[in-house]
Amino acid sequence: MAEPVRYEVVDGIAVATLSNPPVNALSAALRAGLFEALRRAEADPSVAGLVIAAEGRTFIAGADISEFGKPPASPTLAELVAALDGAAKPVVAAIHAAALGGGLEVAMACSWRVLGPKAKLGLPEVKLGLLPGSGGTQRAPRLMGAAAALKLMVSGDPMDADAAVAAGLADTVVLGDLLQAAREFVKQPKPKPVSARDEGLGDRDAFEKEAAALAKRAATEPQIADCIACVRAAFEKPFAEAVAFEREAFLRLLDDPRSKALRHVFFAEREAARIAGLPKGTQPRPVARAAVLGSGTMGAGIAMCFANAGIPVRVIETDDAALARGMERIRGTYESSVKRGSLAPEARDARLALIEGAVGLDATADADMVVEAVFEEMGLKKQVFAHLDRVTRPGTILASNTSYLDIDEMAAATSRPQDVLGMHFFSPANVMKLLEVVRAKETSPEALATATEIGRKLAKVPVVVGVCHGFVGNRMLARRTQQAERLLLEGAAPEQVDRALTDFGFRMGPFAMADLAGLDIGWRIRRATGKRAPVADALVEAERLGQKTRKGYYLYPEGSRTGVVDPEVTALIRRVAAAEGVEQREIGQEEILDRLVLPMVNEGARILEEGIAARPGDIDVVWLHGYNWPAWRGGPMHYADSIGLLHVVARLAAFAEATGDNTLLPADLLGRLAAEGRGFASLKAD
Ligand code: 3H9
Numbered sequence: 001m002a003e004p005v006r007y008e009v010v011d012g013i014a015v016a017t018l019s020n021p022p023v024n025a026l027s028a029a030l031r032a033g034l035f036e037a038l039r040r041a042e043a044d045p046s047v048a049g050l051v052i053a054a055e056g057r058t059f060i061a062g063a064d065i066s067e068f069g070k071p072p073a074s075p076t077l078a079e080l081v082a083a084l085d086g087a088a089k090p091v092v093a094a095i096h097a098a099a100l101g102g103g104l105e106v107a108m109a110c111s112w113r114v115l116g117p118k119a120k121l122g123l124p125e126v127k128l129g130l131l132p133g134s135g136g137t138q139r140a141p142r143l144m145g146a147a148a149a150l151k152l153m154v155s156g157d158p159m160d161a162d163a164a165v166a167a168g169l170a171d172t173v174v175l176g177d178l179l180q181a182a183r184e185f186v187k188q189p190k191p192k193p194v195s196a197r198d199e200g201l202g203d204r205d206a207f208e209k210e211a212a213a214l215a216k217r218a219a220t221e222p223q224i225a226d227c228i229a230c231v232r233a234a235f236e237k238p239f240a241e242a243v244a245f246e247r248e249a250f251l252r253l254l255d256d257p258r259s260k261a262l263r264h265v266f267f268a269e270r271e272a273a274r275i276a277g278l279p280k281g282t283q284p285r286p287v288a289r290a291a292v293l294g295s296g297t298m299g300a301g302i303a304m305c306f307a308n309a310g311i312p313v314r315v316i317e318t319d320d321a322a323l324a325r326g327m328e329r330i331r332g333t334y335e336s337s338v339k340r341g342s343l344a345p346e347a348r349d350a351r352l353a354l355i356e357g358a359v360g361l362d363a364t365a366d367a368d369m370v371v372e373a374v375f376e377e378m379g380l381k382k383q384v385f386a387h388l389d390r391v392t393r394p395g396t397i398l399a400s401n402t403s404y405l406d407i408d409e410m411a412a413a414t415s416r417p418q419d420v421l422g423m424h425f426f427s428p429a430n431v432m433k434l435l436e437v438v439r440a441k442e443t444s445p446e447a448l449a450t451a452t453e454i455g456r457k458l459a460k461v462p463v464v465v466g467v468c469h470g471f472v473g474n475r476m477l478a479r480r481t482q483q484a485e486r487l488l489l490e491g492a493a494p495e496q497v498d499r500a501l502t503d504f505g506f507r508m509g510p511f512a513m514a515d516l517a518g519l520d521i522g523w524r525i526r527r528a529t530g531k532r533a534p535v536a537d538a539l540v541e542a543e544r545l546g547q548k549t550r551k552g553y554y555l556y557p558e559g560s561r562t563g564v565v566d567p568e569v570t571a572l573i574r575r576v577a578a579a580e581g582v583e584q585r586e587i588g589q590e591e592i593l594d595r596l597v598l599p600m601v602n603e604g605a606r607i608l609e610e611g612i613a614a615r616p617g618d619i620d621v622v623w624l625h626g627y628n629w630p631a632w633r634g635g636p637m638h639y640a641d642s643i644g645l646l647h648v649v650a651r652l653a654a655f656a657e658a659t660g661d662n663t664l665l666p667a668d669l670l671g672r673l674a675a676e677g678r679g680f681a682s683l684k685a686d
Pocket of ligand 1: 022023025057058061062063064065066077078098100101102103105124125128130131132133134136267270271
């Protein structure tokens with residue numbers, strides 16, 4: 001492998017050029033190379049100073065996250081930063097792109113920071129449940145003032161070049177030759193190190209005000225509380241002591257399960273973006289025009305996704321009246337974004353100009369991709385696919401937005417099953433990030449690559465899944481829904497069940513969610529599939545359809561979207577339980593949580609066994625972006641690993657025995673991993 005740091009001396013100035021693809025993370029080799037470059041520059045009497053520059057799409061993306069948890073290799077980042085800070089000769093960071101986390105900490109230990117126009121400076125550690133752990137909590141406050149530095153750290157978002165200079169974090173933006181400009185800085189007298197610029201901390205009251213405003217986040221996110229404590233230490237402790245304090249906090253956070261979960265999410269998201277088993281060199285097809293069939297809530301939302309990404313899209317309906325309603329729905333959604341201030345009127349106009357309405361399937365003839373969002377009825381879907389097969393060009397991607405129907409059956413209605421797949425958007429489609437890309441038996445690698453590539457262009461997180469009822473997300477959700485209903489029969493109250501999940505970190509529990517979505521939706525699906533849910537069915541039969549009828553699992557007083565407990569529901573549940581012959585009892589919160597979550601994990605294990613998902617991390621990504629699973633819990637499969645699979649197996653087996661429900665028996669894969677003392681994460685290495 002090429003050396004990650006190239007050292008050269010030109011006209012008495014040393015330049016260390018970093019090259020550690022893909023993002024110049026501060027791996028042990030990069031740290032050693034940079035440390036050595038500094039040593040050589042310091043030792044060479046003919047050298048006036050050192051410029052640190054980098055090649056590639058980032059300056060330095062930060063510490064190498066994949067090294068966390070491994071024994072530290074010398075020089076550590078802390079040693080490197082201390083050496084830069086204490087250098088006798090001037091050191092200039094020539095930052096052409098993003099300098100993040102440890103990357104910015106390296107830059108802040110230099111004498112000057114010279115930026116190219118595309119530079120971005122940020123401390124994103126909080127997003128990984130961490131804080132800047134190499135002096136960042138001490139140097140940023142000395143450069144930009146403590147209050148502004150705290151803001152930068154807790155947001156985790158980077159500043160652009162001009163803003164960074166205006167804030168004092170960097171010295172100048174250079175439009176021309178960045179390296180040349182950095183060399184000019186070396187010729188200036190060396191300023192005192194940033195570590196000694198205590199006067200830069202600014203007003204303590206302003207900092208305390210900023211800290212007080214963060215009280216709510218600090219109570220639930222330990223890294224926020226630690227950021228505040230470390231910046232406060234900058235006022236109260238000598239520099240070296242404050243850095244040691246920061247180090248201690250960093251190491252504590254590194255070991256916290258919440259940070260481990262967030263780091264798992266970081267890698268799982270990136271891994272999910274790689275399609276398992278795709279032949280090397282597979283190229284996505286260009287998609288210049290799209291068509292969406294149906295302009296109901298889903299269809300309209302999907303069409304907006306294309307327009308938001310700048311892709312012209314035709315919305316197709318069966319008649320003029322339905323089309324007019326659909327186009328009005330789209331206009332209305334954009335309009336409310338403009339009213340809320342989240343969309344500029346010009347952007348609304350540009351997006352609307354990309355959406356065209358048409359009646360009849362023949363209007364798909366010039367599309368490169370068609371997404372059907374018609375009624376969930378197999379007969380209808382097959383007719384639609386057969387028609388699309390006749391009118392669209394060869395190679396056009398034919399996608400179904402079905403939530404649970406068999407894509408293979410739809411593909412069989414065409415003469416080109418290789419172009420057919422599922423693109424399962426989540427509601428509201430223009431907001432939710434998840435896109436399940438469903439690979440059918442004969443879907444071609446090109447079609448799969450095209451759908452995932454388009455998913456990314458639409459700002460979605462695409463995850464490839466296989467064909468089965470409900471795919472990954474809804475198949476697992478069905479297990480949770482089943483248990484939620486069953487828990488009511490056994491004596492848990494709806495608010496108790498909801499609280500188990502909101503306490504866990506979800507924004508809403510299953511019953512508050514059902515009331516929001518409307519109870520009739522599930523009821524209709526159960527009717528069509530011959531299933532029953534005694535409590536949910538009884539509520540619908542009592543015309544309690546949720547928020548839209550102001551009563552469902554809860555009661556919604558006039559004008560309120562927050563449900564209150566309704567004694568009528570308590571009585572209804574009791575009646576239904578008696579009719580079903582289920583004895584009611586007191587159920588604790590811990591059991592409720594386990595009954596809701598562990599059967600999902602079990603179903604996830606079956607999904608892995610069947611190859612419906614390629615990796616446990618893919619399942620986690622589905623739940624994070626499709627169902628708002630709390631990121632700091634890492635997703636259901638990571639959560640199972642974190643509590644231990646032996647425990648999961650024991651709990652499931654006990655639930656199966658107590659309820660007589662054999663679907664709760666631990667899946668083979670789960671049992672095998674637990675017996676071998678392994679977790680789902682170990683499957684990656686298989
Ligand atoms: C830190 O610095 C702690 C210190 O304060 C103290 C330490 C003591 N490490 O996102 P992409 C990989 S904490 C290892 O698709 P983009 C990534 O996994 C760190 N690997 O590209 C992927 O690999 P693969 C603070 C990393 O152009 C590949 O690079 N820094 C790291 O869309 C491409 O990534 C951060 O939190 C890393 N630090 O976005 C920044 N970063 O190809 C985290 C990336 O095998 N990184 N990889 O899947 C990012 O936000 C984005 O990656 C970045 C590029 C914006 C840089």
